[in-house]
Amino acid sequence: MLKIKNLNAGVDDKNILNNINLNINSGEFHVIMGTNGTGKSTLGNVLAGKDNYNIHSGDIIYKNKSIIDLSPDERAHEGIFMSFQYPVSIPGVNTMHFLRTAVNSIRKSKNQDEIEPGDFIKLFKEKLELIGLKSEFSKRSVNDGFSGGEKKRFEIIQMLLLNPDLIILDETDSGLDIDAIRIVSNGINAFRDKNKSFILITHYNRILNYLKPDFVHVMLNGTIVKSGGRELAVELEEKGYEWIK
Amino acid sequence: MDKIIAKDSNIENWKYTNSSQFKTFKNIFSFNTVEKKIIPKNNEIIIYNGQIINSGAYIVKNNIKIYNINEAISQKINQIQDKINQFSSFKNDQYIEENLKNYNIGYYLYFPKNLILKDKIVIKNIIEQGNETEYINLRILIDCDENSKVTILNEEEFLNKKCINIVNQCFVNNNSSLEIINKSNKTDTKQIYNFFSLVNYNSTLKYHTIDINSNLVKNNYFIDLNSIGSTCLFNGLNISKYKEHFDNYIEINHKHSKTISNLNYKIIADHKSKSNFFAKSIINEKCSESQAYQKNNNLILSDKAKINANPQLEIYNDDVQCSHGSATGQIDEEAIFYLRSRGIKLDLAKQLILNSFINEILEEIQNIEIQKDLKETLDNYMAL
Numbered sequence: 029m030l031k032i033k034n035l036n037a038g039v040d041d042k043n044i045l046n047n048i049n050l051n052i053n054s055g056e057f058h059v060i061m062g063t064n065g066t067g068k069s070t071l072g073n074v075l076a077g078k079d080n081y082n083i084h085s086g087d088i089i090y091k092n093k094s095i096i097d098l099s100p101d102e103r104a105h106e107g108i109f110m111s112f113q114y115p116v117s118i119p120g121v122n123t124m125h126f127l128r129t130a131v132n133s134i135r136k137s138k139n140q141d142e143i144e145p146g147d148f149i150k151l152f153k154e155k156l157e158l159i160g161l162k163s164e165f166s167k168r169s170v171n172d173g174f175s176g177g178e179k180k181r182f183e184i185i186q187m188l189l190l191n192p193d194l195i196i197l198d199e200t201d202s203g204l205d206i207d208a209i210r211i212v213s214n215g216i217n218a219f220r221d222k223n224k225s226f227i228l229i230t231h232y233n234r235i236l237n238y239l240k241p242d243f244v245h246v247m248l249n250g251t252i253v254k255s256g257g258r259e260l261a262v263e264l265e266e267k268g269y270e271w272i273k
Numbered sequence: 274m275d276k277i278i279a280k281d282s283n284i285e286n287w288k289y290t291n292s293s294q295f296k297t298f299k300n301i302f303s304f305n306t307v308e309k310k311i312i313p314k315n316n317e318i319i320i321y322n323g324q325i326i327n328s329g330a331y332i333v334k335n336n337i338k339i340y341n342i343n344e345a346i347s348q349k350i351n352q353i354q355d356k357i358n359q360f361s362s363f364k365n366d367q368y369i370e371e372n373l374k375n376y377n378i379g380y381y382l383y384f385p386k387n388l389i390l391k392d393k394i395v396i397k398n399i400i401e402q403g404n405e406t407e408y409i410n411l412r413i414l415i416d417c418d419e420n421s422k423v424t425i426l427n428e429e430e431f432l433n434k435k436c437i438n439i440v441n442q443c444f445v446n447n448n449s450s451l452e453i454i455n456k457s458n459k460t461d462t463k464q465i466y467n468f469f470s471l472v473n474y475n476s477t478l479k480y481h482t483i484d485i486n487s488n489l490v491k492n493n494y495f496i497d498l499n500s501i502g503s504t505c506l507f508n509g510l511n512i513s514k515y516k517e518h519f520d521n522y523i524e525i526n527h528k529h530s531k532t533i534s535n536l537n538y539k540i541i542a543d544h545k546s547k548s549n550f551f552a553k554s555i556i557n558e559k560c561s562e563s564q565a566y567q568k569n570n571n572l573i574l575s576d577k578a579k580i581n582a583n584p585q586l587e588i589y590n591d592d593v594q595c596s597h598g599s600a601t602g603q604i605d606e607e608a609i610f611y612l613r614s615r616g617i618k619l620d621l622a623k624q625l626i627l628n629s630f631i632n633e634i635l636e637e638i639q640n641i642e643i644q645k646d647l648k649e650t651l652d653n654y655m656a657l
Contacts, residue, residue: 076614079606104616112614116607120629129625130615137616169629170611186615 029054029225030194035086037074038250043084044070046250052194055222057239060229061261062247063269068229069113071247072198075227076110077103090194104130105137109192111183113199113229117171123182124152124166127189134190155185158218160211176203184215195219197228201235213238233265246272284366286522289549289581290491294518295368295436295463301375302407302435317395322402323378323411335388342379342412351383351416356444360469366493368465372410372440379412384451388421393640395426403435405463413441417451426643429457436463443470445478447500452479454643456650463489470495475502481638483647484511484519485654494523498532498563509538510634512654513546513578520549525565527556533564539634540571540601541627542578549581554597558589567597572604572630627655 030052038044044067052058060068073081075088077100087094095103118126132142143151153163159181171179180200187195197216201209213235220226228239236244236258244260245252246269254260254272304322311319311326318339319326325339332339345353382396403409417423431437445451464487472478484490496505511519525534540548554565567584584597604626612622631651638644 076610078610078614099619100610100613101616101618101622104614110614112611116605116611118605118608118611118626118629120632121625126612126615126625129621130612130617133616133618133621190615 029056029091031087031089033087033089035074035088036084037082037086038070038084039080040082044250045074048086048250048252050245050252052225052227054193054225055220056243057220057226057228057241059236059241059244059261060227060247060252061231061244061264066247067250068247069198070250072110072113072196072227072229075103075194075196076100076108101133104190104192105134107193108196109187109190109194110196111180111187111198111200113202115171115174115179115183117169117174119169119172121170122166123168123170124149126170127152127186130186131189151189152185155188158188159185159215160208161185177205177208180204181208181212184212188215188219193224195224195226197226197230199229199231201230201232206234209235210238233261236261248273285553286493286524286551287491288551288583290518290520294489295465295491300407301377302403302409304378304402307401311397311399313397314395316392317397318382320380320396320398322400323409325380331392332394335390336385337388337394338383338385340381340383342376342381342414345381345414350381353381353414353416356416356471357414357442359471360442366467368438369440369467372412372438372467376410376412376440378409379414381414382416384417384421384423386418386420388418388423390421390423393424393426393643395428397428397430399430399432400435400437401432403431403433403437405434405436408436408438411437411439413439415441415443415451415453417443417445417449419446420448421446422450424452424640425454426640427453427455427457429455429459431457431459431462431464434461437465439464439466441466441468443468443478445470445472445476447474447476449473450477450479452639453481454638454640454647455480455482455484456643456647457484457486459487459490461488464491466490466492468492468494469497470505471497471499472503472505474500476500477504477506479506479508479637481508481634482510483634483651484509484521485651487517487519489518491520492522494521496523496525496534498525498527498529498534500529501531503529504533505535506637507534507536507538508634508637510541510631511539511548511550512541512543512651513548514543514657515546516544517546517548519547521551523550523552525552525554527554527560527563527565530559530561530563532560534566535564536567536584537634537637538569539630540569540580540582541574541630542571542580543574545575545577547579547581549583551581551583551585552597553585553587554595555587556590556593556595560590561592563590564594566595567599569597569599570630571599571601572627573601574604624655628652 035048
């Protein structure tokens with residue numbers, strides 16, 4: 029599904045990611061852990077195509093095609109989704125209107141008809157219930173006045189409705205209480221199948237108890253320095269990062 | 274013919290507009306008589322080239338009166354001169370003096386006592402004549418008598434190049450509520466507009482103005498809150514494009530205790546346009562327990578567009594609640610990226626954000642039909 033090849037990238041001219049190589053097959057769940065400021069979120073932003081995040085060398089191959097020249101919306105049309113670490117609030121843009129516009133934009137890119145408003149409302153309310161949010165949520169503005177937990181839950185609702193194939197979860201567990209971690213993890217797990225791949229960026233082992241990843245990678249100074257299975261996260265929690273350095 | 278003398282640029286409300294831009298205002302325009310039959314809808318009053326053409330059945334049934342301005346003043350209808358005399362200083366503004374001396378068209382609109390209207394009233398003011406050098410002096414008087422509740426949609430269609438000098442004096446009498454929504458299409462118009470309002474005991478003026486699609490506009494609003502419970506909600510939006518120049522000065526004068534004003538104004542400036550916003554809420558010495566709020570948010574869409582924003586509070590009493598704030602910036606790039614990362618294309622993402630900016634103003638208009646109509650007009654205008 030995704031092959032990151034010798035990737036050097038960063039913000040404007042500044043290089044942050046150094047020679048990243050990563051292969052992610054369909055159905056796999058990968059975790060990236062690492063100290064603060066080591067480039068984990070930069071990797072997420074580079075994959076999602078954010079402006080000013082430039083690729084200096086290397087390539088990103090997704091579904092057998094390079095995506096480095098695609099805009100963020102074109103990447104979303106291809107099935108890439110990033111759950112933001114700090115979702116931006118957009119006062120005045122209604123949650124439901126925003127999401128219906130997003131769903132219809134993706135459907136249009138696939139030459140599908142727009143979803144009927146009535147069908148969408150039903151679907152949206154189903155997902156709200158699944159993630160433990162009240163139906164009044166549909167009347168609010170995007171992330172405006174949301175608590176930290178509500179923002180993260182809303183990101184997961186977007187993932188469920190947009191139905192992407194490659195999902196980057198940037199610290200989805202931060203700001204969530206123990207119950208919310210379980211609910212959000214259940215939502216993610218229900219979404220997993222053999223055609224979907226995940227990259228979870230996190231600092232904590234706790235969410236991994238629910239998500240049971242296939243691979244764990246450690247990133248330090250913009251480079252993946254160690255890869256392993258689920259047990260690597262447990263080891264990091266016990267020992268910290270010093271032993272890897 | 275008199276020539277309008279350039280204004281004194283030291284006067285505060287003319288700070289951002291050089292009066293020499295109105296130098297084309299030279300002679301008074303003479304209207305040609307043109308017979309026009311326009312059939313009004315039930316709730317419409319049609320005014321064509323300054324002449325009152327007709328009123329719909331709803332207007333007649335509710336005893337709403339409209340008079341030619343000359344007739345109303347010369348025949349002293351409803352002792353209108355006494356009300357006009359209540360307006361204090363006109364700030365030595367020569368355009369106002371010129372209008373009051375030489376008005377050539379206009380109307381007096383009277384809403385009787387105890388009139389509670391469920392439907393809006395639509396005033397269609399169409400001016401098809403005029404040119405670039407001769408000015409039209411339009412004078413309007415709106416008189417909402419006691420215990421009445423009225424919503425007016427003021428649709429102005431000024432259809433060719435023209436210069437217009439308007440004075441509008443508006444009375445909101447005791448225990449009344451008057452809502453005015455201005456919707457205009459004034460491509461190529463150069464306009465000076467002076468609006469005065471007296472808001473009396475326990476009365477409310479809600480004034481919504483959407484300023485788009487003009488050449489050169491200087492609007493001055495002077496609103497006096499005269500008695501206990503006098504309230505003004507002023508809600509404005511200006512979208513300036515191309516080389517347009519807009520200048521809005523809004524002065525709300527709290528003249529009594531327990532008066533309330535709430536002003537919300539937004540600007541979107543694109544291309545090489547210039548938009549100026551200057552608000553002044555004055556709370557005088559004897560105005561305890563009054564409230565005055567000002568909020569101003571502006572978006573600049575182009576490097577060459579310019580916005581001047583100047584919200585001011587002048588407070589001479591300690592026992593008041595007041596706030597003001599102003600923010601000007603570009604569209605939030607983080608918000609654009611967020612929307613695009615969900616598959617929404619750049620143009621649509623910008624449109625969503627601009628619509629949300631505009632909607633806050635439109636949502637203040639309680640009449641849903643008018644709100645939808647304005648939304649459609651603005652969508653079309655933004656798409657140009």
